[in-house]
Amino acid sequence: xxxxxLNKIEVRQGDITQLRVDAIVNAANTSLLGGGGxxxxxxxxxxxxxxxxxxxxxxxxxxxxxxxxxxxxxxxxVIHTVGPVYNAKKKDDAQRLLNQCYQNSLILALENxxxxxxxxxxxxxxxxxxxxxxxKVAVDTTCEFLKNNAAIEKVIFIxxxxxxxxxxxxxxxxx
Ligand code: ADP
Numbered sequence: 289x290x291x292x293x294l295n296k297i298e299v300r301q302g303d304i305t306q307l308r309v310d311a312i313v314n315a316a317n318t319s320l321l322g323g324g325g326x327x328x329x330x331x332x333x334x335x336x337x338x339x340x341x342x343x344x345x346x347x348x349x350x351x352x353x354x355x356x357x358x359x360x361x362x363x364x365x366v367i368h369t370v371g372p373v374y375n376a377k378k379k380d381d382a383q384r385l386l387n388q389c390y391q392n393s394l395i396l397a398l399e400n401x402x403x404x405x406x407x408x409x410x411x412x413x414x415x416x417x418x419x420x421x422x423x424k425v426a427v428d429t430t431c432e433f434l435k436n437n438a439a440i441e442k443v444i445f446i447x448x449x450x451x452x453x454x455x456x457x458x459x460x461x462x463x
Contacts, residue, residue, distance in 0.1 A: 289463045293434050297427070298444045299456040305333035309444065310402040311365040312358070313393050315410045318370050320348050325413040335360040342368070351388035355396050365402060367393045371411030374418070383425055386411055390429040398437055406444040409452060419452055423459050431463070 304312050304326060314330045317323045320342040322331045331338055337359045345368075348354045353369040369392060372385040389410050397405050407426060411417035430443050447453040 289431055290435070293431050294460065296434055296440070296442055297430065297460065298442065299453055299460065300444055300446045301448070301450055301453040302446055303329065303448075304406055304408050304446045305329050305361060307406045307444065307446065308362040309404040309406045309442070310363065311355070311367050311397055311400070311405045312361065312363040313353075313405065313407045313410070314366050314368045315408050315413070315415075316348065316368040316370050318347055318349060320345055320354065320368055323414075326408045330361070330366060333361055334358060334366065338366065351385040351392065353389065353392040353396050355400055363406075365400060367396050367402075367405070369393045369410060371415055371417065374411060374416040379421075382411075382417060383421070386417065386422060386425045387429050390426055391433060394430065394433045394437070394440065398439055403440060404442040404444070405440065406446050409445075409447055412452075419455050420459075423455050427456070427459055427463065 315326050341356045345354050348370050350370045356366050358364050369389040371389050372382040374382050412419050412422050
């Protein structure tokens with residue numbers, strides 16, 4: 289991968305709600321009305337106004353993305369995307385939908401003048417997507433997008449555990 293593209297990508301361990309970026313991405317569910325995991329953490333940190341705005345959006349199909357304000361978060365925006373629930377018998381469908389999550393989130397970022405964006409490991413919690421396979425989709429889709437869209441300056445992949453971070457670091461070291 290070109291150095292210019294890799295320089296725009298950062299892998300971190302930590303809590304996405306604490307990041308001072310233009311937008312953080314939420315691994316939401318189709319209702320957009322909050323849930324557990326990263327979704328719950330984002331709603332708690334953003335405050336009740338986030339849920340009020342999400343009510344007006346009216347849901348989001350799997351693979352698509354919607355944008356809201358960030359309210360009490362340091363991030364100006366939250367981009368809500370809905371990852372696939374992983375089914376090993378339908379790997380191709382899951383991969384296509386996860387690819388769309390990253391792609392559609394990045395398109396929304398561009399359209400809203402978002403230059404710095406952070407992604408959690410979408411679908412890798414309750415939705416059961418294997419982390420190594422999801423990491424490949426996340427990184428490959430993002431790199432391809434960055435090649436064609438120079439306006440995005442920084443993409444942070446933020447992982448909750450050191451072990452998960454290592455998977456991303458190792459994949460990025462070999463592409
Ligand atoms: P999904 O339903 O899409 O699987 P989850 O929220 O269950 O979403 O998990 C997605 C990933 O986000 C998991 O790898 C989980 O460890 C991670 N995660 C949970 N909370 C946070 C947080 N506050 N910051 C960053 N990552 C988080």
